[in-house]
Amino acid sequence: MPDEFDLIAKYFAPLAGDEGLGLQDDAACLPARPGFDMIVSKDVLVEGTHFLKGTSATGLAQKALGVNISDLAAKGAVPSVYFVGLVLPADCSDEWIQAFAEGLALGQKRFGLSLAGGDTTTSNAAEAALVISITVVGYVPQGQMIQRAGASAGDDIYVTGTLGDAALGLLGLLGKLGDDPFLTDRYDLPRPRVSVGVALGAIASAAADVSDGLLADLGHICTVSGVGATVQQGLLPLSDAASAALKTDEALHSYIYSGGDDYEIIFTAPTGKHQEIRDLSTEVCVPITKIGTVEKTKGIRLVDTEGKIVHTNRVGYQHFRQDNTR
Amino acid sequence: MPDEFDLIAKYFAPLAGDEGLGLQDDAACLPARPGFDMIVSKDVLVEGTHFLKGTSATGLAQKALGVNISDLAAKGAVPSVYFVGLVLPADCSDEWIQAFAEGLALGQKRFGLSLAGGDTTTSNAAEAALVISITVVGYVPQGQMIQRAGASAGDDIYVTGTLGDAALGLLGLLGKLGDDPFLTDRYDLPRPRVSVGVALGAIASAAADVSDGLLADLGHICTVSGVGATVQQGLLPLSDAASAALKTDEALHSYIYSGGDDYEIIFTAPTGKHQEIRDLSTEVCVPITKIGTVEKTKGIRLVDTEGKIVHTNRVGYQHFRQDNTR
Numbered sequence: 001m002p003d004e005f006d007l008i009a010k011y012f013a014p015l016a017g018d019e020g021l022g023l024q025d026d027a028a029c030l031p032a033r034p035g036f037d038m039i040v041s042k043d044v045l046v047e048g049t050h051f052l053k054g055t056s057a058t059g060l061a062q063k064a065l066g067v068n069i070s071d072l073a074a075k076g077a078v079p080s081v082y083f084v085g086l087v088l089p090a091d092c093s094d095e096w097i098q099a100f101a102e103g104l105a106l107g108q109k110r111f112g113l114s115l116a117g118g119d120t121t122t123s124n125a126a127e128a129a130l131v132i133s134i135t136v137v138g139y140v141p142q143g144q145m146i147q148r149a150g151a152s153a154g155d156d157i158y159v160t161g162t163l164g165d166a167a168l169g170l171l172g173l174l175g176k177l178g179d180d181p182f183l184t185d186r187y188d189l190p191r192p193r194v195s196v197g198v199a200l201g202a203i204a205s206a207a208a209d210v211s212d213g214l215l216a217d218l219g220h221i222c223t224v225s226g227v228g229a230t231v232q233q234g235l236l237p238l239s240d241a242a243s244a245a246l247k248t249d250e251a252l253h254s255y256i257y258s259g260g261d262d263y264e265i266i267f268t269a270p271t272g273k274h275q276e277i278r279d280l281s282t283e284v285c286v287p288i289t290k291i292g293t294v295e296k297t298k299g300i301r302l303v304d305t306e307g308k309i310v311h312t313n314r315v316g317y318q319h320f321r322q323d324n325t326r
Numbered sequence: 327m328p329d330e331f332d333l334i335a336k337y338f339a340p341l342a343g344d345e346g347l348g349l350q351d352d353a354a355c356l357p358a359r360p361g362f363d364m365i366v367s368k369d370v371l372v373e374g375t376h377f378l379k380g381t382s383a384t385g386l387a388q389k390a391l392g393v394n395i396s397d398l399a400a401k402g403a404v405p406s407v408y409f410v411g412l413v414l415p416a417d418c419s420d421e422w423i424q425a426f427a428e429g430l431a432l433g434q435k436r437f438g439l440s441l442a443g444g445d446t447t448t449s450n451a452a453e454a455a456l457v458i459s460i461t462v463v464g465y466v467p468q469g470q471m472i473q474r475a476g477a478s479a480g481d482d483i484y485v486t487g488t489l490g491d492a493a494l495g496l497l498g499l500l501g502k503l504g505d506d507p508f509l510t511d512r513y514d515l516p517r518p519r520v521s522v523g524v525a526l527g528a529i530a531s532a533a534a535d536v537s538d539g540l541l542a543d544l545g546h547i548c549t550v551s552g553v554g555a556t557v558q559q560g561l562l563p564l565s566d567a568a569s570a571a572l573k574t575d576e577a578l579h580s581y582i583y584s585g586g587d588d589y590e591i592i593f594t595a596p597t598g599k600h601q602e603i604r605d606l607s608t609e610v611c612v613p614i615t616k617i618g619t620v621e622k623t624k625g626i627r628l629v630d631t632e633g634k635i636v637h638t639n640r641v642g643y644q645h646f647r648q649d650n651t652r
Contacts (some may be wrong), residue, residue: 026401029363030365032358044445071352072353077353146355
């Protein structure tokens, strides 16, 4: 593997924006943007845990960037700069790094952000897993971050796009389901809903991205908001490919509401916002579907068309609030 | 190992400041500070590469935080918040995480910063190395970041504290040198020079922290500044413990100018600033020693008392500038 400085110069410096100072310094310099809050998210992806060994470097870079941008999108933020930390196996090739940088370049171009810094290192461990840590920085107008804590009883619950595609795609990649290119692509390449997120700043009462699974992420919103929710299974938006897969096996239904990696936005909004949300959906060409209602009763209830409970979720991380000393 | 949300609630949420929103959201919210630039640094530490397997969790947390704060200190920035990414072995104990969080708490208290977010994950790899990725955020008055690029021919070169202690301490820990508690402590616990760094904002023309080794870090400054330097070996500041170690083995001398992990600040300043720097040294009770001169001739030359060259350093990452498209 080439020297760290060579790597930075050859592959990463061309990705740097003004804030990154050409990646020639120990730190980045981000000027204040009066009137804006900075929104920061950090995610760590580990080979074998978050992605399959052997995933293409270009795809991986786009996925790692997309996963982080999705966090910002759900907060209503426009991504601006990011930092990359890499732990590479000692035998990592020059070609791999070049392909990874190409993936970052593609992601940057799609979402209009630039590299500001990072750290590239190797692991001496015999079977070292590749680790990618990204910190992404974006901005919202002051005070307009869409927090998780903000849902009120009576609010409607909405979700963008379709659900379960990525989880079914992963099953395909693992050979446990017929391989469908649409579904595997949904697993491989997150498409964070940045334009929807920005517009939701003035609409949503609470939001999160769907990364852990619909009911889990809704659970996070409800727990910190001190409310519960009922979700109608019959309203969950499905892609054609997911619908087809479900017909082959009844047991796959749980992947729709529990599968992760969709990177859609789940949000709550007062009922009065319904028309505004329909208009937004049309404007940005992204389906936005009402799937349930926020209620006073804690817990998340998934019900079928007859109102029968299909699934309940544990009440998020309830003791979180008790232990939090703030 | 406990659930990620349990971990966050129990050990990390108590470390969060306002920006971290109680670690209950997907992202942190940092309000703009008009009149200040935000300085951001990210470092990744890998077990076996950056620290020895079996290092105490409390010590490790303090070290990881210290290494990052040192980057900010050398830029003249006051640390404010940080983000922690962790890749833990699957069999990591609750006690280890508690001890790690205690180390973060100690570091926070010493340097006046708070936790704003992060990501905790596990690796499924059989021999997974522990990985700690920290992103630290600080502030300088607008336009006052001390960059690497800024040294001019004729500037004096200074370094804080003493050199080579950490590298000699590591030799002790590895059993290759008599164990000296002062030296091993210098390796284990970085003491970033925050107060010196802040004061240098109005004094230094360029600065970096001594993490890769004195000559390497000076090389980085000189390369991006387009200059060279001559350093007087006889002027390099030594601790009593390092002096004693050098007397036992002549070959150890190179550890003084090439050993890493000292986390002192190396900086350049116009000759007219000499008295101001002496006064600063007295005021903050940190030795600051003039060790050489910036020159037009590229390359770093280490010379003995007779002016004979002891060591020359490659001219940093020279092609960096050629490949950088900015």
